Amino acid sequence: MRATLSRDIVLGAIPLILIAAVWQAIVSFGYAPAALLPPPGAVFVRLVHQLGGTDFLAQGGATLLRLFVGFTIAAVLGIGIGLMAAVHRGVDAVVRPLVRVLAPVPKVALYPALLLLLGFDHASKIALVVADALFPILLSTYYGATTIEQKLVWSALAAGTPPHQVLYKVVLPAAMPSILTGCRIALVISCIVVFLAEMISSTDGLGYLLVRAARSFQTVDMFVPLISISLLGLILNALLYGARKVLLRGFPEV
Amino acid sequence: MRPTMKRLMLIAATAGAVLSAGSAFAIDTIRVGFTIPAEESKYWMMKRPERFPDIGKTYNIEWTQFQGTSPMTQALAAGAVDCATQGVLSLANGAVNGGLKAYIVAQHVYEKPGGFSVYWAVKDDSPIKTVADLKGKTVGISVLGGGTYGPFAMILRKAGVDPEKDIKLVETGFAVSEDALRQGRVDAVNMNQPFAARAEAKGGIHKLFSLSEAMPNIVHILEACRADFVDKNPALAKAYVRDITHGMEMALADRAETLKVVNEVLKAPIPVLDTYLLKDNDFGRDPKAAPNFDAIQLMLDIYAETGMLPKLSVRQFYNPNVVAPIE
Amino acid sequence: MSAVAGDGTATARIGISIAPFAPLLACLGLLAAWQIGALLLGTDSIPTALDALRAVPDILGDRSGLANILDSIRRMAIGLASAVVVSIPLGLAMGRVPAVASFFNPILMVTYPVPKAALMPVIMLWLGVGDLSKTLVIFLAVTLPIIYHSFEGAKAVEEKMIWSGAAMGMSRLQIMARIVLPAALPEILAGCRTGLVLALITMVTSEMIARKSGAGNILFNALDMGQYDTVFAMIIIIGALGIIFDAAFDRLRRALVAWSDTRQDIPLSFS
Numbered sequence: 001m002r003a004t005l006s007r008d009i010v011l012g013a014i015p016l017i018l019i020a021a022v023w024q025a026i027v028s029f030g031y032a033p034a035a036l037l038p039p040p041g042a043v044f045v046r047l048v049h050q051l052g053g054t055d056f057l058a059q060g061g062a063t064l065l066r067l068f069v070g071f072t073i074a075a076v077l078g079i080g081i082g083l084m085a086a087v088h089r090g091v092d093a094v095v096r097p098l099v100r101v102l103a104p105v106p107k108v109a110l111y112p113a114l115l116l117l118l119g120f121d122h123a124s125k126i127a128l129v130v131a132d133a134l135f136p137i138l139l140s141t142y143y144g145a146t147t148i149e150q151k152l153v154w155s156a157l158a159a160g161t162p163p164h165q166v167l168y169k170v171v172l173p174a175a176m177p178s179i180l181t182g183c184r185i186a187l188v189i190s191c192i193v194v195f196l197a198e199m200i201s202s203t204d205g206l207g208y209l210l211v212r213a214a215r216s217f218q219t220v221d222m223f224v225p226l227i228s229i230s231l232l233g234l235i236l237n238a239l240l241y242g243a244r245k246v247l248l249r250g251f252p253e254v
Numbered sequence: 255m256r257p258t259m260k261r262l263m264l265i266a267a268t269a270g271a272v273l274s275a276g277s278a279f280a281i282d283t284i285r286v287g288f289t290i291p292a293e294e295s296k297y298w299m300m301k302r303p304e305r306f307p308d309i310g311k312t313y314n315i316e317w318t319q320f321q322g323t324s325p326m327t328q329a330l331a332a333g334a335v336d337c338a339t340q341g342v343l344s345l346a347n348g349a350v351n352g353g354l355k356a357y358i359v360a361q362h363v364y365e366k367p368g369g370f371s372v373y374w375a376v377k378d379d380s381p382i383k384t385v386a387d388l389k390g391k392t393v394g395i396s397v398l399g400g401g402t403y404g405p406f407a408m409i410l411r412k413a414g415v416d417p418e419k420d421i422k423l424v425e426t427g428f429a430v431s432e433d434a435l436r437q438g439r440v441d442a443v444n445m446n447q448p449f450a451a452r453a454e455a456k457g458g459i460h461k462l463f464s465l466s467e468a469m470p471n472i473v474h475i476l477e478a479c480r481a482d483f484v485d486k487n488p489a490l491a492k493a494y495v496r497d498i499t500h501g502m503e504m505a506l507a508d509r510a511e512t513l514k515v516v517n518e519v520l521k522a523p524i525p526v527l528d529t530y531l532l533k534d535n536d537f538g539r540d541p542k543a544a545p546n547f548d549a550i551q552l553m554l555d556i557y558a559e560t561g562m563l564p565k566l567s568v569r570q571f572y573n574p575n576v577v578a579p580i581e
Numbered sequence: 582m583s584a585v586a587g588d589g590t591a592t593a594r595i596g597i598s599i600a601p602f603a604p605l606l607a608c609l610g611l612l613a614a615w616q617i618g619a620l621l622l623g624t625d626s627i628p629t630a631l632d633a634l635r636a637v638p639d640i641l642g643d644r645s646g647l648a649n650i651l652d653s654i655r656r657m658a659i660g661l662a663s664a665v666v667v668s669i670p671l672g673l674a675m676g677r678v679p680a681v682a683s684f685f686n687p688i689l690m691v692t693y694p695v696p697k698a699a700l701m702p703v704i705m706l707w708l709g710v711g712d713l714s715k716t717l718v719i720f721l722a723v724t725l726p727i728i729y730h731s732f733e734g735a736k737a738v739e740e741k742m743i744w745s746g747a748a749m750g751m752s753r754l755q756i757m758a759r760i761v762l763p764a765a766l767p768e769i770l771a772g773c774r775t776g777l778v779l780a781l782i783t784m785v786t787s788e789m790i791a792r793k794s795g796a797g798n799i800l801f802n803a804l805d806m807g808q809y810d811t812v813f814a815m816i817i818i819i820g821a822l823g824i825i826f827d828a829a830f831d832r833l834r835r836a837l838v839a840w841s842d843t844r845q846d847i848p849l850s851f852s
Contacts, residue, residue, distance in 0.1 A: 016270065027472070033331070033353055034353075035331060035351065035352040035353040035354075036328070036331060036352070069551055112427070112429070112430045115430065115434070115439070116430065116433050116434060116437050116439060120424045120426075120439065151407055167411070200425075201424070201425045201426070201427070202424075202425065203398075203422065203423065203424050203425075211398075212398065214324070215324045215344070215397070215398075215400070216347045216351060216562075217327070217331075217347050217348055217351030217352035218351060219351070219352075
């Protein structure tokens with residue numbers, strides 16, 4: 001077990017090291033001027049340096065808060081609505097066409113309206129994250145819940161399980177792999193969207209740091225938030241992996 | 255770099271090579287970045303190319319629209335466009351930090367005395383009566399750290415308000431500024447044309463102060479071309495600047511047609527445009543789109559004073575051979 | 582128990598009788614809610630549904646407007662198609678070969694959350710500001726769900742089926758193509774559906790910062806100018822495109838996985 005884990009880490013590290021190497025090579029051989037693409041070393045040194053200061057951590061904290069609150073709301077709504085639509089004809093009849101219309105809408109176009117309704121602070125950014133992260137979770141949940149075997153439901157009902165318990169004792173666990181896949185996609189989207197919202201209009205957060213640095217061509221400072229969100233992706237991936245292990249006991253493991 | 259991405263870039267490189275080989279036989283093309291809303295001369299070139307003897311005959315223009323001047327600075331530095339609209343601050347930032355070498359070849363709009371000046375507005379029933387009252391308030395600005403920030407900060411400091419500490423500054427694009435003010439999301443906000451004209455027509459808000467109080471003749475947007483492009487293609491660059499000069503002359507001479515041209519680009523209704531465009535309450539335009547280098551130098555000095563930039567000379571952006579007016 | 586069953590059939594009967602009109606009713610309800618909401622708010626930035634609907638013919642009637650939208654759809658189709666071709670094999674390989682998953686998982690999680698808008702300077706440097714950079718952004722957005730759903734689908738394939746394939750003397754590649762791919766197809770298609778949604782979104786958002794033509798060109802232009810009727814009319818058009826593409830996709834899906842599910846459309850009738 002430990003051997004596979006360390007093998008996983010080595011395998012996973014190879015492409016990351018390759019990226020850093022290619023990045024360095026691009027800079028060293030002059031395929032991109034340092035003013036547009038700073039050397040990776042400089043970015044990491046600046047990142048470590050900034051992690052020591054409270055200001056950067058506060059900005060990162062604001063972004064994380066928006067990310068997590070937005071994602072959590074989207075997950076609760078997405079799983080809830082998805083399950084309801086899968087098991088109830090009436091809900092399905094309403095939800096399905098609405099999802100078809102609303103899912104492909106570029107939510108960022110609604111952001112100015114959200115700003116006016118909810119202000120420039122957390123609420124408008126969280127709302128944008130919810131709007132964008134909701135649909136991948138909803139679609140995956142719906143798919144997962146509609147494709148479980150009817151036999152499972154019948155046998156649970158036959159065994160005397162009350163219908164409302166079937167929902168979270170049978171349907172929810174059976175749909176779990178699909179739901180988690182949806183969550184993983186939504187998590188990535190949340191990362192992108194929270195950044196985008198902060199880039200468009202904000203006074204704090206990593207996206208704000210990025211856009212401020214970009215405007216004055218402080219390229220190293222611009223890549224520090226980018227690297228932060230990358231590392232955050234790695235951490236979130238590990239967390240999801242852990243959550244998966246707990247939630248999917250008994251499913252085929254890879 | 256992911257393998258898929260690498261593969262894609264390889265395809266891209268091959269396609270690029272094939273395309274550029276193909277275009278060697280065609281006439282020269284200049285890649286130009288633009289934005290909205292105040293580049294009438296370029297809008298004429300875009301929408302009425304038949305009125306320019308060279309466009310489409312001795313050279314072609316490939317237009318790309320950008321969200322503001324700052325992405326265009328990046329595009330210039332990346333070599334993705336040859337010429338683009340620039341603000342004084344964005345261009346200077348690109349030169350200082352981005353290694354961008356570019357020439358200012360023409361000027362689109364500036365603040366003429368008595369004409370429109372970007373201003374900060376408050377609601378008529380607002381308790382804010384003077385600049386000093388802004389202390390502790392939320393103030394909207396179109397671009398944080400943008401070109402208007404320098405003079406804005408100067409005015410606030412003069413009134414004893416520290417722009418860094420005493421106010422909460424939020425980025426409010428010009429398009430939403432009026433609504434943000436009316437909804438009470440901000441206590442004061444900056445206004446620009448055509449939004450100012452629309453808001454004034456509706457009433458209920460008024461001017462608190464304008465940028466012209468800090469400095470006269472502010473140059474808002476100008477045209478810049480990459481130095482390496484100009485040095486390599488002097489004839490092409492000259493033809494382009496000649497057409498900007500010509501376009502500005504036509505834009506000023508035929509207001510009715512300019513209204514139509516601007517409407518085609520901005521999609522703003524002509525009646526709204528008619529309330530300000532090329533009138534006394536509009537920005538100023540040089541009759542031949544000639545850049546006012548003295549005014550630009552003055553702006554660079556102010557940015558240096560406010561600590562936004564090191565001291566710079568406008569000379570590095572000046573190329574006597576390729577600058578409007580070219581007849 | 583019988584009461585519950587009776588309820589179920591009653592719901593089912595109502596469900597069937599309103600079923601053909603449900604999409605229409607839902608859309609009308611949405612428009613009505615929007616109309617009332619906009620009237621209550623009374624701000625310029627949120628036009629009423631009627632105002633927005635009135636602006637739709639202006640966009641579609643204008644030849645350049647239509648050309649713009651078609652330009653976007655063309656980029657979307659290319660991005661979508663290339664994403665499908667790349668991500669299904671990758672996802673399936675990740676799902677069946679643990680080493681491949683270990684290799685790609687971290688790199689995907691590191692690269693995907695980076696907002697492409699922030700990488701524009703570098704993207705412009707290598708790919709310019711034209712179709713290529715926009716198609717790349719669409720490609721990246723679409724690969725995300727398809728890779729992960731293919732991954733999940735391949736992982737869930739029963740070992741027994743793989744073994745019997747191996748016992749029949751199939752090579753690893755044959756097992757992938759003839760056992761894993763069909764078995765994972767429903768899940769892959771679920772990923773494609775999310776991919777389609779993301780393709781429509783990025784088709785527009787890729788035109789936010791630099792643009793020559795496209796649906797996003799119209800939308801962001803209008804947004805910059807505060808022409809909110811046009812903004813929301815464009816949103817309506819994109820929503821309509823969503824319905825059309827989704828319906829087309831659903832047909833395709835049914836044709837492809839007709840063998841696997843009749844149950845997809847039988848909601849669990851115990852509510």
